[in-house]
Amino acid sequence: MKTLIRPAVTLFILLSIVTGLIYPLLVxxxxxxxxxxxxxxxxxxxxxxxxxxxxxxQNFTDPKYFWGRPxxxxxxxxxxxxxxxxxxxxxxxxxxxxxxxxxKTLREADPGNTAPVPVDxxxxxxxxxxxxxxxxxxxxxxxxVARARGLAPEIVRNLATQQTEDRQWGVFxxxxxxxxxxxxxxxQLPAEQKP
Amino acid sequence: MMTPHAWLLLGLYLLVLFVLVxxxxxxxxxxxxxxxxxxxxxxxxxxxxxxxxxxxxxxxMGWLQYALALLLFNALxxxxxxxxxxxxxxxxxxxxxxxxxxxxxxxxxxxSFVTNTNWQGYAGETTMxxxxxxxxxxxxxxxxxxxxxxxxxxxIRGFARHTAQDIGNVWVDLTRVTLYVLLPLSLVFAVFLMxxxxxxxxxxxxxVTTLENATQTLAMGPVASQEAIKMVxxxxxxxxxxxxxxxxxxxxxxxxxxxxxxxxxxxxxxCHAFGRMVGDIRxxxxxxxxxxxxxxxxxxxxxxxxxxxxxxxxxxGVDQTASAIxxxxxxxxxxxxxxxxxxxxxxxxxxxxxxxxVIAMHDSFTPLGGMVxxxxxxxxxxxxxxxxxxxxxxxxxxxxxVFIAGLMIGRTPEYLGKKIEAYEMKMTSIAILxxxxxxxxxxxVAVMTASGQAGIFNPGPHGFSExxxxxxxxxxxxxxxxxxLSANTPFxxxxxxxxxxxxxxxxxxxxxxxxxxxxxxxxxxxxAGTLPTHGPLxxxxxxxxxxxxxxxxxxxALALGPVVEHLMLWAGH
Numbered sequence: 001m002k003t004l005i006r007p008a009v010t011l012f013i014l015l016s017i018v019t020g021l022i023y024p025l026l027v028x029x030x031x032x033x034x035x036x037x038x039x040x041x042x043x044x045x046x047x048x049x050x051x052x053x054x055x056x057x058q059n060f061t062d063p064k065y066f067w068g069r070p071x072x073x074x075x076x077x078x079x080x081x082x083x084x085x086x087x088x089x090x091x092x093x094x095x096x097x098x099x100x101x102x103x104k105t106l107r108e109a110d111p112g113n114t115a116p117v118p119v120d121x122x123x124x125x126x127x128x129x130x131x132x133x134x135x136x137x138x139x140x141x142x143x144x145v146a147r148a149r150g151l152a153p154e155i156v157r158n159l160a161t162q163q164t165e166d167r168q169w170g171v172f173x174x175x176x177x178x179x180x181x182x183x184x185x186x187x188q189l190p191a192e193q194k195p
Numbered sequence: 196m197m198t199p200h201a202w203l204l205l206g207l208y209l210l211v212l213f214v215l216v217x218x219x220x221x222x223x224x225x226x227x228x229x230x231x232x233x234x235x236x237x238x239x240x241x242x243x244x245x246x247x248x249x250x251x252x253x254x255x256m257g258w259l260q261y262a263l264a265l266l267l268f269n270a271l272x273x274x275x276x277x278x279x280x281x282x283x284x285x286x287x288x289x290x291x292x293x294x295x296x297x298x299x300x301x302x303x304x305x306x307s308f309v310t311n312t313n314w315q316g317y318a319g320e321t322t323m324x325x326x327x328x329x330x331x332x333x334x335x336x337x338x339x340x341x342x343x344x345x346x347x348x349x350x351i352r353g354f355a356r357h358t359a360q361d362i363g364n365v366w367v368d369l370t371r372v373t374l375y376v377l378l379p380l381s382l383v384f385a386v387f388l389m390x391x392x393x394x395x396x397x398x399x400x401x402x403v404t405t406l407e408n409a410t411q412t413l414a415m416g417p418v419a420s421q422e423a424i425k426m427v428x429x430x431x432x433x434x435x436x437x438x439x440x441x442x443x444x445x446x447x448x449x450x451x452x453x454x455x456x457x458x459x460x461x462x463x464x465x466c467h468a469f470g471r472m473v474g475d476i477r478x479x480x481x482x483x484x485x486x487x488x489x490x491x492x493x494x495x496x497x498x499x500x501x502x503x504x505x506x507x508x509x510x511x512g513v514d515q516t517a518s519a520i521x522x523x524x525x526x527x528x529x530x531x532x533x534x535x536x537x538x539x540x541x542x543x544x545x546x547x548x549x550x551x552x553v554i555a556m557h558d559s560f561t562p563l564g565g566m567v568x569x570x571x572x573x574x575x576x577x578x579x580x581x582x583x584x585x586x587x588x589x590x591x592x593x594x595x596x597v598f599i600a601g602l603m604i605g606r607t608p609e610y611l612g613k614k615i616e617a618y619e620m621k622m623t624s625i626a627i628l629x630x631x632x633x634x635x636x637x638x639x640v641a642v643m644t645a646s647g648q649a650g651i652f653n654p655g656p657h658g659f660s661e662x663x664x665x666x667x668x669x670x671x672x673x674x675x676x677x678x679x680l681s682a683n684t685p686f687x688x689x690x691x692x693x694x695x696x697x698x699x700x701x702x703x704x705x706x707x708x709x710x711x712x713x714x715x716x717x718x719x720x721x722x723a724g725t726l727p728t729h730g731p732l733x734x735x736x737x738x739x740x741x742x743x744x745x746x747x748x749x750x751x752a753l754a755l756g757p758v759v760e761h762l763m764l765w766a767g768h
Contacts (some may be wrong), residue, residue, distance in 0.1 A: 004263060006251045008264060010244075010247050010248035011248050011370065012275070015337070015338060015370070016334045016338075019336075020330040023333070023381070026382070027420040028420070030385075031386075034389070034390070035389045038390065039394055039419070043403070051403055051405065052403050053413055055392055055443060056442055056443070057442075059405070062290075065407070069531060075656035082436065083318075084436055084437060084438065085678070087556055087678050087679030088528075088559055089655075090527070090562060091763060095527065095559075096511070099513065116512055119508060119526045121527075122508075122511075122513055125440075126529050126556050128437065128444055129437070129441065134531055134533035139520065148629055168448040168449045169449065171204060172451065173447070173533055173537055174522045174533065177645055182299055
């Protein structure tokens, strides 16, 4: 046993330095050199100020913006310093109530719209920070956003279509729309397009 | 039902995996047998390590010394991870001033990361300093993975050697596996992850002002370096609470595909390394085939159950159909960029392997969709399994399978030319029975005590499933969770830590004992009476053995949880 202590302690310390200090700092260095923007969080700036990360969903409640996935982070939605899903089980009455109340909110914000509600608009994302919605969820909101902004629905729809990403390399993941980028694009629409 | 896209994804995944398994398997075999080209590059570094540690790399170890050394090395890991958490407030690289972690949580996390479980009672971005993430947790991501790999290498040597007294030198094995296998793979993977948007910095959390004029605080940190080894080493402990669902850990479907590949990469490659090292590559392919068949069934089942959706949503006027413009299905606890196919596939992979990373919240899966991950863990983490641990677990089942076959045909069982005798069967029995004992015993204690019941989040049978899942995950060193369970309490922290420690080392020690005993035996020549262990017949027998033992142990518990819940959910629909 005694003969094992010296190699155990030495190896543990040396391998800790290699894998716990040298390796992560080397990766940090490579990140700064090759991918500085990504390594810092893919921040989006408007007028020189960071307005968010293109990877992190924001909470939108104003009818003139597209809304993202519901978020179960606490103490408030889309808390990017405390990611979390709801962890509600499929049979939990609280889940049923949450979904029904989200459906109601969407319907009230857009009384004329009787289409069934796309599932991703009324279910909490896994991270609570999902930056995307599906194209169906965007289409569902086009009429509401257009009305709130006094725009023709086609303009809003075209913008949403432009912002739609297909499956990566045609096979990976799902088609999706980045909600923050879409809303930024909406805010940047030139005034003369408004009827 | 599986969509055509889901079939395509599964097929592509297996294709790319099988292309990579062989070259990496050859490389790993060469590294541990001391004849890889990479060893020449690293020999100066190795020489320094051995000189400082007083290691003579020619000296060989018997199984007992090998096992004691590993236990000592891992015990040091527990102390270090515990100490760093308890002292982090006074140490550098803590821009958010994270407080020192409580004793019970620090103990749980220390055991968790040392045993390659990576169960997390804490939330990373609100608990751990950057130094703790790097020097405590990232280190154990490497060293626990290396531990698993060297154990299976020792067992393979037991089969490959002829009347030998030793099973290798543990210090050399640990060093080489870390330096030549885990580090280079992680480095390449980390750089790729950053290119797609995984963050890597040491900055304080970043405040931004959102479009609706609220302040959003973005958690930061050295994520990519940890994320890479988290997947490559089948560790699974997230930098953030949401694990690989967090967009900073897993930003794109492409990073997700490679994360899934990284989980099965070394477990798959080790099967090929095994075949090469015992001198018959068909033996490796047979084990890999058995693993793959069970895995495919699990993946298809998970995806199909999740795509089916939740009947309660349909009643609320929600559209869950899959189409060109939405993934549909049960999207509670899932990310839009991954949808159902990737989420279901990932869930099957992460629980077939003892990874435990998640891109979707398993607690919110449909009852049967969530039962598949439970079952995959309960089979003993042998379907690919953890790096090293999956293969040594599967080889234990292979020994059990030839034993059962031997009883049926009335011959002394042999595997790979080694006679399987009473000593091996005793060790096999211990290795197979210790985890069900921990899982079912722990679950029983938790559901019968007030402190155990206090952690339950969801009502009804799902609450029981949460507890069963926690002990299943801990005892089998997976680390994923039905995360609604409030497990960061002294009760769960201590009990789950015990399950993790013995689930790991009460299997490793008998496996090493078996390695020593097998190494000492003669290798018998194959005769007409030898049961071939490389054909479809043996693959079927092996699958049957794994399923039979798993099901006999766990069917009653599963009936009380997910099965009852499924019947309740669909009653009247």
